[in-house]
Amino acid sequence: MFENLQDRLGSILNGLTGRGALSETDVSAALREVRRALLEADVALDVVRSFTDRVREKAVGAEILKSIKPGQMVVKIVHDELIEMLGGEGVGIDLHAPAPVVVMMVGLQGSGKTTTTAKIANRLSTREKKKVLMASLDTRRPAAQEQLRQLGAQANIDTLPIISGQSPTDIAARAVQAAKLGGHDVVILDTAGRTHIDEPLMVEMADIKKRSNPHEILLVADSLTGQDAVNLARNFDERVGITGLVLTRMDGDGRGGAALSMRAVTGKPIKLIGVGEKMSELEEFHPRRIADRILGMGDIVSLVERAAENIDAEKAAAMAAKMAKGKFDLDDLADQLRQMQKMGGMGGIMGMMPGMAGMKDKMAAAGLDDKLFGRQIAIIQSMTKAERANPDLLKHSRKKRIAAGSGTDAAAINKLLKMHRQMADMMKMMGGKGKGGMMKQMMGGLAGKMGLGGLGGMGGGMPDLSNIDPRQLEALQKQAEAAGLGKPGGGMPGLGGLPGGLPGLGGAKLPGLGGGFPGLPGLPKKK
Numbered sequence: 001m002f003e004n005l006q007d008r009l010g011s012i013l014n015g016l017t018g019r020g021a022l023s024e025t026d027v028s029a030a031l032r033e034v035r036r037a038l039l040e041a042d043v044a045l046d047v048v049r050s051f052t053d054r055v056r057e058k059a060v061g062a063e064i065l066k067s068i069k070p071g072q073m074v075v076k077i078v079h080d081e082l083i084e085m086l087g088g089e090g091v092g093i094d095l096h097a098p099a100p101v102v103v104m105m106v107g108l109q110g111s112g113k114t115t116t117t118a119k120i121a122n123r124l125s126t127r128e129k130k131k132v133l134m135a136s137l138d139t140r141r142p143a144a145q146e147q148l149r150q151l152g153a154q155a156n157i158d159t160l161p162i163i164s165g166q167s168p169t170d171i172a173a174r175a176v177q178a179a180k181l182g183g184h185d186v187v188i189l190d191t192a193g194r195t196h197i198d199e200p201l202m203v204e205m206a207d208i209k210k211r212s213n214p215h216e217i218l219l220v221a222d223s224l225t226g227q228d229a230v231n232l233a234r235n236f237d238e239r240v241g242i243t244g245l246v247l248t249r250m251d252g253d254g255r256g257g258a259a260l261s262m263r264a265v266t267g268k269p270i271k272l273i274g275v276g277e278k279m280s281e282l283e284e285f286h287p288r289r290i291a292d293r294i295l296g297m298g299d300i301v302s303l304v305e306r307a308a309e310n311i312d313a314e315k316a317a318a319m320a321a322k323m324a325k326g327k328f329d330l331d332d333l334a335d336q337l338r339q340m341q342k343m344g345g346m347g348g349i350m351g352m353m354p355g356m357a358g359m360k361d362k363m364a365a366a367g368l369d370d371k372l373f374g375r376q377i378a379i380i381q382s383m384t385k386a387e388r389a390n391p392d393l394l395k396h397s398r399k400k401r402i403a404a405g406s407g408t409d410a411a412a413i414n415k416l417l418k419m420h421r422q423m424a425d426m427m428k429m430m431g432g433k434g435k436g437g438m439m440k441q442m443m444g445g446l447a448g449k450m451g452l453g454g455l456g457g458m459g460g461g462m463p464d465l466s467n468i469d470p471r472q473l474e475a476l477q478k479q480a481e482a483a484g485l486g487k488p489g490g491g492m493p494g495l496g497g498l499p500g501g502l503p504g505l506g507g508a509k510l511p512g513l514g515g516g517f518p519g520l521p522g523l524p525k526k527k
Contacts, residue, residue: 006293013030013078016070030074043257044264046265051085055074085260086260087263092284093272094215100186101186103189104191106217106219106242107193108193108222111221112274113190113191114147116272119274119281120218120272121186124185125157130185132186134157135148137171154279172211202235209241217241218243219244219245219268221245221246222249227257233268242266244269246270247262269285329389330387330389333376333380334377340373375406382401396410
């Protein structure tokens with residue numbers, strides 16, 4: 001979503017950080033470029049104007065600390081103002097009200113209200129252990145009520161029985177009553193939309209609000225609609241009174257202007273963002289993390305949280321034991337590739353690693369995209385159990401059979417085997433004797449730079465991630481930035497000198513990125 005803006009702002013601010021001193025002219029020239037970049041990203045003009053004015057005021061009059069270059073100070077000011085524009089602190093759905101808590105979903109037709117309703121219900125049910133009832137108030141769109149019923153059946157969430165001929169306000173009143181009788185904690189009302197805002201829609205929303213007395217009114221907006229989404233949010237807020245925003249299709253290739261503008265214009269927090277089609281692909285909106293991503297500082301906290309959700313603790317422990325013995329077969333490689341796919345693929349992980357966002361283009365040029373993972377998994381699945389355990393068995397005739405079975409060719413199989421050999425060699429080095437193995441040294445060195453020495457875990461390096469609460473994770477992120485891990489273009493120190501790695505990237509190589517956080521011990525079990 002923010003890739004274009006990230007590239008533009010990254011190049012502008014990198015030009016500033018390299019200089020020893022900045023004049024007012026330098027700051028003005030840079031802010032002119034920042035203003036242009038934000039306007040091109042479809043951010044509303046008045047939002048851009050107030051943003052650049054605040055940055056200029058702080059940057060020109062800022063006291064520069066002796067330890068910080070003026071350019072870095074400007075980057076920090078831009079970063080802080082981005083966080084402020086996005087809402088400061090993340091705000092979740094407020095359930096502090098007598099049960100059943102009524103959540104009303106509003107928005108235009110096609111913005112993804114019904115799917116988002118099911119996603120929120122699924123999130124509250126699985127994460128907060130709440131008993132949720134969903135009700136469709138959309139009597140105009142064909143099969144809208146049936147769609148919500150089917151989504152409820154898929155996610156095992158209660159839906160209000162459909163009675164034909166009832167008005168939306170009557171359905172709302174019946175839903176609240178049914179939730180009280182059924183002992184539900186939350187009732188979510190999926191209201192009807194229109195292709196555009198009109199008077200009958202607003203009157204209907206006001207009537208539903210009066211009948212159901214919702215605690216939360218969430219506006220669902222498509223983040224690809226650009227500046228028009230700002231007018232939408234303003235109109236709904238003036239007529240109905242929204243308490244928060246949910247942005248859908250944040251995984252799209254839009255320019256991100258709606259996300260940056262809507263909070264600033266309405267003053268209402270963005271509570272959740274849809275990042276995919278799956279029921280689980282709904283995330284809380286964290287302004288600091290989004291600002292970090294926009295400025296290329298990575299998002300270690302979200303990466304660790306995603307890893308904790310997707311990595312199976314038992315498999316992780318088994319992998320760690322194998323690594324300690326220096327063993328790594330093709331089944332292990334397939335597991336690592338699947339794990340990376342679950343965590344958003346190579347692009348998703350790179351975007352969250354500090355200073356690594358720029359590597360995505362190099363990787364794409366080298367043919368290392370996420371489709372490659374699918375092809376490699378297909379190749380491994382076309383092998384016999386014996387071949388996966390012992391790749392040395394793979395002679396020409398066997399490769400021919402595997403290529404036919406996986407729809408690839410011998411060259412692709414040879415590339416996979418070469419990658420496996422490099423990773424297997426790396427595992428041997430990591431699990432080797434002397435000074436506790438390379439993994440211990442590497443993790444210990446990285447932990448030392450981040451001020452984490454003495455924390456238990458992998459060879460005294462990595463902390464036990466299962467026991468870290470979000471505030472500790474935020475502290476880790478700040479320590480990483482202080483150690484130079486979070487600067488745009490800063491890269492990851494301590495990894496450059498490792499041999500092997502992903503072929504075709506040039507420069508310092510990251511060995512076995514397919515190792516993809518290869519089962520860090522202590523991660524909580526998958527729910």
